[in-house]
Amino acid sequence: MAVKSVFRFVDYRIIAHPDSEPTYAAQCLNPDCTWTLAPTADGEQADVDCMTHRADTGHGIFSRSYQQVAVVVPAR
Structure with a gap:
């Protein structure tokens, strides 16, 4: 018995979801x-807030995060 398969290869791309906004967050890494x-x-x-914290406290090391909702769509 012969089996025949057809594969359709589609190229995709990833983009920011049009109905969402990226978010930024930060945390000071000074142990205290x-x-x-x-x-x-x-x-x-967000950047200004980190710089202000540095100016106020002398703490200069931060963990920063950027988050975005993404959607994968067929490339055209």
């Missing part, structure tokens, strides 16, 4: 500090 930046859509303000 509990400062965190709640997720915000304003990336420039």
